[in-house]
Amino acid sequence: MKLNVPGRIIRAVSGFYYVQTQDGAVLQCRARGVFKKRDIRPLVGDYVFVEPQGTREGIVTGVKPRDSELIRPPVANVDQVLLVFSLADPPLSFYQVDKMLAMIESYSLRALLGFTKVDLPESARLFETARAVYESMGYETMALNVRNSIGAKRVAELLSGHTTVLAGQSGVGKSTILGALLPDVEAVTGVVGERSRRGRHTTRHVELYPYAGGYVADTPGFSQFDFDAMEPVQLTGLFRDIAAAAEECAFRGCLHEQGTDCAVLRAVSMNRIGQSRYDSYRQLLAELKEAKARRY
Ligand SMILES: Nc1nc2c(ncn2[C@@H]2O[C@H](COP(=O)(O)OP(=O)(O)O)[C@@H](O)[C@H]2O)c(=O)[nH]1
Ligand SMILES: [Mg+2]
Ligand SMILES: [Zn+2]
Incomplete structure (x- = not known):
């Protein structure tokens, strides 16, 4: 044998x-x-x-059978995603945050939110705004500037023992975070960036780096929503705050677009749901409906 x-x-x-x-x-x-x-x-x-x-x-x-499987990036058994956004340069888009969060929710993975470049002007104030929105929903929300050790310890704690994918637009500081966690692989992450710059059609290279009893991966990109597999009414479930309010909507299947009986619209008017969250929901809903219309 x-x-x-x-x-x-x-x-x-x-x-x-x-x-x-x-x-x-x-x-x-x-x-x-x-x-x-x-x-x-x-x-x-x-x-x-x-x-x-x-x-x-x-x-x-x-x-062995997989606990989870992402298609783009192609990686199995990830249990959390550190979503990285920069507060400035490139500027923060709340829509991007909400869209990525909804996507992670659709995969049933845990999402951690890291907001980088908190050292840049106006960034600290913007971070407090973001924190007020996302912490109340139960998301771990961190201000980061890892080169100056801001947030680095918390990131290390949260990643230890898990398989974590770092995701976010190019330039937000993913490699900088990974470089701080794993000083030895800086050269390797440079290679990843090089390959992804060559174009959309290059195979996406994913590598897991052993870290503190777990693994981390810096991915050159993260897939968009699989709208084909989704109905508009399912979007509510991917927004924690909207889903909570929606339980009191008068009619089942409400898309929370109008009507005096809509508990979500009431919650928005009472500021229990942030306007930026609701705007993101409506924009994604529009995209989803459009994708569905194209299907037929
Ligand atoms: N001011 C400032 N610059 C940062 C911070 N984090 C990363 N950067 C810079 O932002 C640029 C992009 O960072 P990088 O880690 O390559 O981003 P990636 O494309 O997401 O991997 C680099 O010039 C970094 O030095 C930060 O917290 N503050
Ligand atoms: Mg990078
Ligand atoms: Zn409703």
């Missing part, structure tokens, strides 16, 4: 899977030939079994 050892795929490059085993060694592996026939496609993040071939190579012989 051949020996099989458990491990995790931390990187995949042109047909090779790099599997970290429990003793910390990384084996360069091919997948078992039969995987292709059975349509088994190992992903970065997969927990697998490996048959070692010598001390540096091996064969992936089995893939």
